[in-house]
Amino acid sequence: MDYDHIVIGAGISGLGAAHFAARAGHPSLVLERSERIGGCIHSHRFARCGDFWTEAGSHTGFNSYGTLLSVLEDLDQMARLTAKDEAPYRLWRNGRLAKVTSALHPLEAAVSLPRLFTTRKTGASVAEYYGRGIGRRNYRDLLGPAFQALICQPADDYPAELLFRRKPRRKDVLRKFTMPTGLSEIPTALAGQADIEVRTGQEVVAIVRDGPGYRVQLADGDELGCHYLTLAAPPNVVTRLLPDDLAAAKAAVGTVGMAEIETLLLAFRTSDLDLPRLAGLISVDDAFYSAVSRDYLADPEYRGFAFHFRPGALAPEARIATACRALGADPAKVVEVAQVANRLPALRKGHQAIVEQLDAELAGGRLAVTGNWFYGVSLEDSLSRSRQEHGRVFGEA
Numbered sequence: 001m002d003y004d005h006i007v008i009g010a011g012i013s014g015l016g017a018a019h020f021a022a023r024a025g026h027p028s029l030v031l032e033r034s035e036r037i038g039g040c041i042h043s044h045r046f047a048r049c050g051d052f053w054t055e056a057g058s059h060t061g062f063n064s065y066g067t068l069l070s071v072l073e074d075l076d077q078m079a080r081l082t083a084k085d086e087a088p089y090r091l092w093r094n095g096r097l098a099k100v101t102s103a104l105h106p107l108e109a110a111v112s113l114p115r116l117f118t119t120r121k122t123g124a125s126v127a128e129y130y131g132r133g134i135g136r137r138n139y140r141d142l143l144g145p146a147f148q149a150l151i152c153q154p155a156d157d158y159p160a161e162l163l164f165r166r167k168p169r170r171k172d173v174l175r176k177f178t179m180p181t182g183l184s185e186i187p188t189a190l191a192g193q194a195d196i197e198v199r200t201g202q203e204v205v206a207i208v209r210d211g212p213g214y215r216v217q218l219a220d221g222d223e224l225g226c227h228y229l230t231l232a233a234p235p236n237v238v239t240r241l242l243p244d245d246l247a248a249a250k251a252a253v254g255t256v257g258m259a260e261i262e263t264l265l266l267a268f269r270t271s272d273l274d275l276p277r278l279a280g281l282i283s284v285d286d287a288f289y290s291a292v293s294r295d296y297l298a299d300p301e302y303r304g305f306a307f308h309f310r311p312g313a314l315a316p317e318a319r320i321a322t323a324c325r326a327l328g329a330d331p332a333k334v335v336e337v338a339q340v341a342n343r344l345p346a347l348r349k350g351h352q353a354i355v356e357q358l359d360a361e362l363a364g365g366r367l368a369v370t371g372n373w374f375y376g377v378s379l380e381d382s383l384s385r386s387r388q389e390h391g392r393v394f395g396e397a
């Protein structure tokens with residue numbers, strides 16, 4: 001065989017899988033389709049703004065991310081955890097900024113809240129569970145838009161149990177953190193390890209079984225063999241790549257949708273913005289789901305924002321105008337613009353049955369499948385799946 005372990009996809013799930021394998025004595029080759037590693041972790045540097053960066057995707061780690069923290073300990077990166085300054089989120093509704101609490105219906109919340117403790121989360125959609133637990137009007141005006149802002153896609157049909165998973169917090173670690181030059185430091189540190197080789201610009205187009213191992217076919221016609229294989233790509237790619245003998249799993253994974261997100265990044269000179277510091281915007285009725293600011297790590301010269309737009313809602317120029325309106329900014333004052341395509345799985349009620357079908361067919365084999373579509377979309381959800389698959393395939397806890 002050419003390689004012991006090949007991983008397809010250099011997002012946090014794939015690099016995490018390579019990390020766990022490499023530390024257990026299985027050198028790993030990671031093949032990444034794009035020219036950049038990190039996937040949804042993407043700290044974008046604005047070329048005309050010195051070192052100033054803004055997160056185009058993932059922006060926050062928490063002290064409840066036990067797997068991520070253990071990986072950062074392995075990498076000797078804990079000293080780089082950087083606190084995020086507190087700032088408020090604002091609602092963007094009817095073309096105006098408002099306090100988040102302005103959308104709350106307190107009486108309805110008080111009457112409904114006890115139901116949150118008696119309503120079953122498992123098997124319920126977000127709208128069903130939270131609509132009951134906090135009241136229909138509170139869900140419509142506040143929680144629904146907030147959840148949609150969080151997962152950058154319509155949230156009503158999302159499985160309630162996958163939105164927030166209770167995870168123990170580590171009291172010795174900052175409650176929420178970033179890194180000094182953005183979260184992209186994490187994939188960079190993972191990929192820089194001795195027993196991990198990462199090749200970018202390598203799209204895998206097919207997988208075939210080869211005895212107990214696998215052969216991986218690349219878009220450029222190359223073919224590589226391996227003893228162990230980890231698929232760490234979105235579900236639409238996994239369904240294409242799964243070997244044909246996993247037919248039922250292939251069909252089940254094929255039903256998982258993907259949400260496209262058109263992310264607009266804007267940088268301004270601090271002096272050109274007359275806007276109080278803010279964490280971000282929750283949009284109730286505009287063409288974007290949410291905006292996340294870089295204000296949590298103040299820069300003396302610049303402020304940056306990532307606006308996450310609904311797919312196809314607006315042309316690029318109109319997106320800039322919309323974002324500037326929400327920020328109360330003059331579009332002529334934008335120093336730099338970048339457009340980034342983000343994608344997240346669009347999970348639906350009943351998703352657990354798809355995972356169970358896949359896991360049943362993977363059992364006993366050397367093929368691992370990981371990603372942000374098993375336990376939820378967070379960095380921790382992604383990494384915990386990678387660690388669990390590592391234990392199953394390599395036989396280590």
Ligand SMILES: Cc1cc2nc3c(=O)[nH]c(=O)nc-3n(C[C@H](O)[C@H](O)[C@H](O)COP(=O)(O)OP(=O)(O)OC[C@H]3O[C@@H](n4cnc5c(N)ncnc54)[C@H](O)[C@@H]3O)c2cc1C
Pocket residue numbers: 008009010011012013014031032033034037038039040041056057058059060061152202203204205232233234237261308342343344370371372373377378379380382
């Ligand atoms: C806007 C946004 C904000 C977020 N904010 C947070 C946050 O603050 N905190 C948090 O915990 N989580 C956040 N998340 C979620 C989290 O960042 C992602 O769910 C997680 O990073 C996904 O990692 P992944 O490796 O599973 O998938 P991805 O990051 O999507 O990586 C998959 C990789 O596979 C590659 N690939 C696909 N097909 C192929 C192929 N055929 N061959 C080779 N390579 C292939 C892709 O190019 C990609 O690099 C956010 C996500 C987004 C989009």
